Amino acid sequence: MDIYLLEAVINGILLGGVLALLALGLNLIFGVVDVIWIAYADIVMCAMYAIYFLYTGLSVPLPLAFLIAIIGAASLGVLVHLLIIAPVLNSAPLNQLLATGGLLFFLQSFATLLFGTDFRNIGVRLPVLEFATIYVSFARLIAFAVGLIGAIALYGFLKWTYLGIAIRALAQDRDIVGLMGVDPRRIYLVVSAIGGGLAGLAACLLALQYDVHPFIGNTFGPVIFMICVLGGLGNMIGGFVASFIISQIIAIGGYYSSTELSYVLAFTFFIVLMFIRPRGLFAR
């Protein structure tokens, strides 16, 4: 096998880790709250700005800046639920979509107003590792490992804790969880906090690799939505697997053509698949 192709495959797997984290967060919120957060990737953007200004502006140590960004993003998730989602929870899906879509424009415009359209980088250069003539970016390796750990931790939480079981129960039958002593409003807040926190975690990983600017959400937001739909909206495991399928298409497509074309390929694959399996690859 061509080692450059192998390198592309490995990079694809590594990219999948971060995408999986975001797909899990979005899927969790959709599966439980039943609202699609169009502005989900822009929570990541806000958290990346937080990291940038904490680290470069206030000289906060990077790990602490990461922690603050994660907590901040989780709080932002709760705030988004309380201010934007809760009032339209029983409205038509289109209205909910418009509300979270409005948030997207609000956050992007607000960031432009505050920070301008400059590309900013936290300036941390992590080494490139060499394994027997294959080059792997250390930042991507970390991102993959953390993404995987985050996914496993979330799985364990949903599988084995009372709160996790309550979250899954609510996703299956929201009308009667109250009879189990579960307050649905509390579960919505918990899920929004987890979703926001996962976006914050992804922001930490992305800040090590990419510049932050007000529209960074647009570069991976659509990909995350595509992944979630491909895996079956609300299906956590489906979304996880789909993350790696899409990241491989992007990576291998990028190797044979160009990065731009690889996204075209990924979306073409997605559109074709939607004709064959309209409810996603792993629809129940």
Place this chain on the structure above:
Amino acid sequence: MLSLAAVSAGYGSFQALFDVSLEVAQGEAVGIIGPNGAGKTTLMRVISGLIPMREGAMTLEGRSVGGLPAHRMVEAGIAHVPENRRLFPRLSVEENLRIGAFIPQARAHFAERLDWVFSLFPRLEERRGQLAGTLSGGEQQMCAIARALMSKPKVLLMDEPSAGLAPLVVQQVFDLVHKIRAEGLTVLIVEQNVQQVLEVVDRAYLLEVGAIKLAGSSAELKDNSFIRQSYMGL
């Protein structure tokens, strides 16, 4: 134990319950019978807090519980086995039981409660790892009752436990109700299966068009000519 005084409730502009008053004493089993659309399920949902009451009062052990949301009702001691069982189909039997013990006071005694419901329903222990959606109808009803019992309720509400089950299984479900009574639980049960429910309850109320039309002991109602004609086909 449980007392409702002049309770009214409804959906939007539709009123489903008119001035319903009823009483369930400690350790008693009481039935609510009546035709389709009489408001039996609405009454159960009002008692468990899924639907707010519009007027009236409700007390549990003398404490006012009217207007509490469902999750607070469970903490107060009311467990509700909903119509059509409503298990969480993609959770295992054990996970369904675990969510039944969600409230803090039940969580602390999860292991002993689990042993207890498994002793009542040994079948569930055999199926504990299976997804609830794959159980047979009778097993699902067992699981739904067991799930409600996990919260250590003072009053157990059962909405049409025999609905949609094969005749042989219906008999098993009524045997389960007997078993639960023998454990000293207070039970309020809604049923269309009038003949069989009168065998397991002490007293019953007849609900028609959202209001209580008749009340009496099981023996009285079994001999009542109106009940015999309209609800037992005798």
